[in-house]
Amino acid sequence: xxxxxxxxxxxxxxxxxxxxxxxxxxxxxxxxxxxxxxxxxxxxxxxxxxxxxxxxxxxxxxxxxxxxxxxxxxxxxxxxxxxxxxxxxxxxxxxxxxxxxxxxxxxxxxxxxxxxxxxxxxxxxxxxxxxxxxxxxxxxxxxxxxxxxxxxxxxxxxxxxxxxxxxxxxxxxxxxxxxxxxxxxxxxxxxxxxxxxxxxxxxxxxxxxxxxxxxxxxxxxxxxxxxxxxxxxxxxxxxxxxxxxxxxxxxxxxxxxxxxxxxxxxxxxxxxxxxxxxxxxxxxxxxxxxxxxxxxxxxxxxxxxxxxxxxxxxxxxxxxxxxxxxxxxxxxxxxxxxxxxxxxxxx
Ligand SMILES: Cc1cc2nc3c(=O)[nH]c(=O)nc-3n(C[C@H](O)[C@H](O)[C@H](O)COP(=O)(O)O)c2cc1C
Numbered sequence: 620x621x622x623x624x625x626x627x628x629x630x631x632x633x634x635x636x637x638x639x640x641x642x643x644x645x646x647x648x649x650x651x652x653x654x655x656x657x658x659x660x661x662x663x664x665x666x667x668x669x670x671x672x673x674x675x676x677x678x679x680x681x682x683x684x685x686x687x688x689x690x691x692x693x694x695x696x697x698x699x700x701x702x703x704x705x706x707x708x709x710x711x712x713x714x715x716x717x718x719x720x721x722x723x724x725x726x727x728x729x730x731x732x733x734x735x736x737x738x739x740x741x742x743x744x745x746x747x748x749x750x751x752x753x754x755x756x757x758x759x760x761x762x763x764x765x766x767x768x769x770x771x772x773x774x775x776x777x778x779x780x781x782x783x784x785x786x787x788x789x790x791x792x793x794x795x796x797x798x799x800x801x802x803x804x805x806x807x808x809x810x811x812x813x814x815x816x817x818x819x820x821x822x823x824x825x826x827x828x829x830x831x832x833x834x835x836x837x838x839x840x841x842x843x844x845x846x847x848x849x850x851x852x853x854x855x856x857x858x859x860x861x862x863x864x865x866x867x868x869x870x871x872x873x874x875x876x877x878x879x880x881x882x883x884x885x886x887x888x889x890x891x892x893x894x895x896x897x898x899x900x901x902x903x904x905x906x907x908x909x910x911x912x913x914x915x916x917x918x919x920x921x922x923x924x925x926x927x928x929x930x931x932x933x934x935x936x937x938x939x940x941x942x943x944x945x946x947x948x949x950x951x952x953x954x955x956x957x958x959x960x961x962x963x964x965x966x
Contacts, residue, residue, distance in 0.1 A: 622941025630938075635724040635733070638938075639688075646694035646942075653759060656700035664946035666702030669954060673907040673929045674834040674861045676764045676796055680704035680949040682920060685911050685932035686768035686799065686838070690741045692750050699761035702946025706761070707932065708747065709768030710801045713786040715743030716772055719806065725878045726938070731915060732887075733935045734871055736880030738806045739770050744790035751794035764796040768838065769826070770807065777809050780818070781825040789829035798833055800826055803840035803867035805881045811870075814843055816854035823858035834861030834907075841866035841890045841912065844897070852901050862907030864932070865894040884935035888913025892926055899927025915940060917951020924952070 630638040649655055660666070669680040683705040684698045692708040699706075718740025725734045741747075747767070754760055769791065771783035788798055800822055802813040813822060819837060827835050837855045839848070852863065868881025869890065891912025899908050907930065910923030915936035923931050936944055 622943070626941065627939070631726070631728075634722065635726050635938075636721060639724065642942075643689065643693060646689075646697040649700060650694040650697040650759065653696065656696045659700040660702065664700060664702035664943055666704075666946040666949040667952070667954075669704070669949050669952050671704070671929060674797060676834070678704045678930060679763055680945075681924065681928075681930040681952070682945045682948050683707060683766075683909070683930055683932040684937075684945075685934040686710055686801065687735075687737070688934055688937070690739075692747050692754075692767075695751075695754065695765055696759050696761045699763050701942045702949060703763070704945075704949070705764040705766065705796075705930070707766040707768050707799060708751075709741070709791075709799070710739050710770040710804065711741045711744045711747050711767065711787055711791065712739055712770050712772045713744055713783050713790070714772050715741060715746060723880070725880070727877070727884075728939075730885045731936070731939050732882060732884035733938065734878045734880040734882050735868070736806045736878070738773065739804065744769070744787040748790050748794055751791075755794070765794070766797040766799055766836070767791045767795040768799040768801045770801045770804065771810065773807055777812065777818075780813055781822045784822050785825040785829050788826045788835075792829065792831045792833050795833055797836060797861065798826060798830055799836045799838050799864060801838050801867070803838050803843075805840070805868060805870035805872070811840055811842075814839060814847070814851050816850040819851045820854035820858050823855050823860055827859055836860060836862040836864055836907070836909070838864035838867055838911075839894070839898075841869050841887060841894055844894070848894075848897065849901055852898065856902060856906065860906065862909060862929075863898050863902065864909040864911055865898045866891050866912050883912065884939070885913055885915065888915075888919060892923055895923050895928050896926040914948070916944075917948045920948045921952055924955075
């Protein structure tokens with residue numbers, strides 16, 4: 620209530636990226652104090668315990684922060700304080716890069732949607748690794764799984780993409796509980812072409828070779844469907860991925876009425892649920908499936924879990940509903956301790 624009636628109108632007077640930067644600065648300030656984070660978690664957010672075990676990791680609840688919000692890992696402990704059950708930092712590239720020129724983030728309040736064409740603006744894998752090492756040394760590491768999303772630099776030619784993914788992975792893996800191969804952003808030219816089976820297989824193999832045994836996931840675009848989706852999944856599975864994230868943003872390239880970029884939030888909800896169901900249907904019980912796209916409340920999250928997701932992630936709805944949304948979602952979810960793995964009973 621405080622967020623939607625007071626803070627959101629103030630934030631929405633700012634340019635979307637400026638509002639994002641301000642929110643991130645606030646979160647990073649909070650993340651500097653273990654005591655303050657514990658107080659926010661216990662007194663303000665009050666997430667319900669909804670434990671999930673997946674990929675050999677323990678998640679206090681299945682609601683995660685999606686890739687792209689905290690690309691440089693400035694506030695992991697704050698995301699725990701707000702009630703999230705895990706976070707995915709990044710996407711980081713081997714070398715830091717500025718991303719696309721601004722403006723590059725746009726709100727569509729009538730759709731509860733965003734369009735972004737950030738283009739992997741990030742400080743680079745080395746900077747992220749250094750920051751996370753410092754947080755660990757200062758006992759500011761959150762008590763939940765921290766994933767790191769990796770990507771390729773804009774200037775790297777497609778034939779050397781796997782090298783970029785492997786370079787970024789080898790630098791950040793000591794600080795990650797899992798790694799995500801992001802081949803699905805619409806804002807890096809040619810990236811989505813890497814979703815063909817041969818490239819997915821090559822990249823996953825290169826990343827797993829340097830991942831230090833950490834689980835590796837692949838994040839796919841919502842436009843990938845049918846035989847192409849199944850081929851990408853088969854290639855990823857045969858190279859030993861631990862899971863799949865469905866989905867990234869929807870490209871607006873062929874749409875009217877939206878800026879060019881990736882569309883997220885409300886308009887993605889139904890399609891994301893469809894893809895989650897298709898992915899679960901194809902991969903079977905073993906691999907972890909993370910549902911992402913348009914989750915704006917408890918019913919949306921429960922719907923993704925019901926069609927086969929083990930975990931869910933949110934980004935856009937945080938902008939519209941505020942930072943306590945994840946905790947509210949956990950209180951809505953049906954309690955269900957699930958163990959994901961070959962021995963998990965179906966149903
Ligand atoms: C501003 C913005 C930046 C994003 N950056 C990334 C990114 O760097 N890596 C990534 O995997 N996904 C990125 N995403 C996509 C989200 O992780 C998520 O897949 C998508 O927004 C759908 O979820 P939502 O509807 O809850 O926002 C970004 C999304 C937004 C809105």
